[in-house]
Amino acid sequence: MPETKTPVLETRKLGITFGGLKAVQDFNIQIYQGELMGLIGPNGAGKTTVFNMLTGVYVPTEGTVILNGVPLNGRKTHQFVEAGVARTFQNIRLFKEMSVIDNVKAAFTKDVKYNMLDATFRTPNFWKAEREMTKKALELLTIFHLEDKAELLSANLPYGQQRKLEIARALATNMKVLLLDEPAAGMNPTETAELLECINTIRDRFGIAILLIEHDMSLVMNVCERILVIDYGQTIAAGLPEEIAQNPKVIAAYLGE
């Protein structure tokens, strides 16, 4: 449900070509604050490519990404994050040799206000910033029920919790738009249900916009307010879940004609 008229994240005619291959063409999307939007499509449709363009990993060959009215052309990934776009990855990318809480703290790096001198001489400024960071990190971990595993090595967490930790780390960047790339991949129904609950909690609590890539159709149909379907890099349908479920083009793309 759009609360404000201006979208948080918007793309205009976004497109990218790899060599001669047009991976994504003319991609337009508007996400509003507090909205949960789904991005679906068959394998190889270009969903993750879209994510990579929205986070600055790929540089789009045409079009622009606009965040809160500011175009983000030519910025690097970490500058996209500073502007307010955070993401998770399809194949989990945690900082494996670091503890669970350090994974979250690493994502606070850009917001921590102390310099080399503070760090070297352990000034009160340093301790204050570190204490605040630990508190915030533990709060985030509590949302995902990971607070008692804070000191564990992140690689030792079970699969489902690794996914959750990745979301927690993305939330630590203090973003406005969260991009989740197949968060329920490889999860059993119980874990998926738990994850959905978490996603709803964080959206309500942080009031952020979420864009979700997912293969599990029932999941997408249940939680997303709006859905965008792409196939072969082109948007073939957009609208409410009920409309999408009955759209002949979508059915053709998923089941074949």
Added chain:
Amino acid sequence: MKRSTTAKGYLLNTVVLAVAFIAFLALQNVMGKSGGFKLILAPCLWQCCYLIVLAASLNLVLGFLGQLSLGHCGFMAIGAYTAALLSLACERAGLYDDKSSPVFILILFGCILLAGILAALVGLLVGIPALRLKGDYLAIITLGFGMIIVNIINNLPFCGQDGLAQGSASASLYKNGLGFGTSSKVTFLWFALLVTLICLTMMFMFIRSKYGRAIKAIRDDEIAASASGINTSFYKVFTFAYSAFFAGVAGALYACANATLSTSSFAFANGGILNSTFVVVMVVLGGMGSLTGSGAAAVIMFFVNYQIKNGTWVALLPAAVQSIFAYPMLVYAIILIIVIMFRPKGIFGTYEFSLINLSRDIKLHHTRKAGEKAERKGVETHA
């Protein structure tokens, strides 16, 4: 649990280090008169000092940032020559008369600091283009830069072949500049130890802060790190320069411990103990990601090297073993292979030695053992 022990750990480590330092000075006062200390132990400790700083500084790049740099001794060379030239200049300007004056300590400290800063600046210049590459390519380019630095120094008229390396200038370094004779080495041993302690502390503070977390994140997954808002290129170049700073300091300490400087000591590989390959071996041996491990490995490798070359027991060995010992590189390779076979992550792994860690781990070990015992008992009674 960890947070409550942090403050206690800092306090304990500081107190223990201070006590150990003072105790060492007292011991030195007693032992300093004996010939063995003066002729053997003091020079050895000097060498250990700069090797520890050097290995730990490379560990910042290799173990914590995860980038393979093979030209680390190049930065050390810059530090060594900067400190030596500065001290010579100070002497010629008549800033100090003899090495026992307090002014000399200040000048010494200034020389070491400036040596580090110049090395860091060169590290910055090298790091900006080099760190765009990864893995093998970065290794090749840093290897190249290390050689270039050494060659440039070699061809500078005031410090190359005819400068500090050979000829009369070397003698002036020994008499007037930094180069310490055996008695000065004993007198200034406290200074070398202090510099080593300060350097290690600075590196620890760096690792245990947002900087350390950021570079460890880059090591584990660079794409995820940048997607978490970490400016990867900034932290990479910064760490590279910071590491070069300590390599420069190590070089300055080296200049103090030697009467002459020769660029061949800082090459990529040579027969001596000081070359870029050897430093990499020390870091891998001690554990990539453990500063105390690097320190321990530096001391171990120095000791091995010293014993192979000077140990009286070597003459008692069979001729075949002695012929291997004639090529110390072979011995290092064997040690490295054995360590990699049994402890792939190095002697320390990512473990940092500290008293508070030790007491905690011993406790943990005991509780675990007790738990296992109880479990076994439970199984037995159950059966």
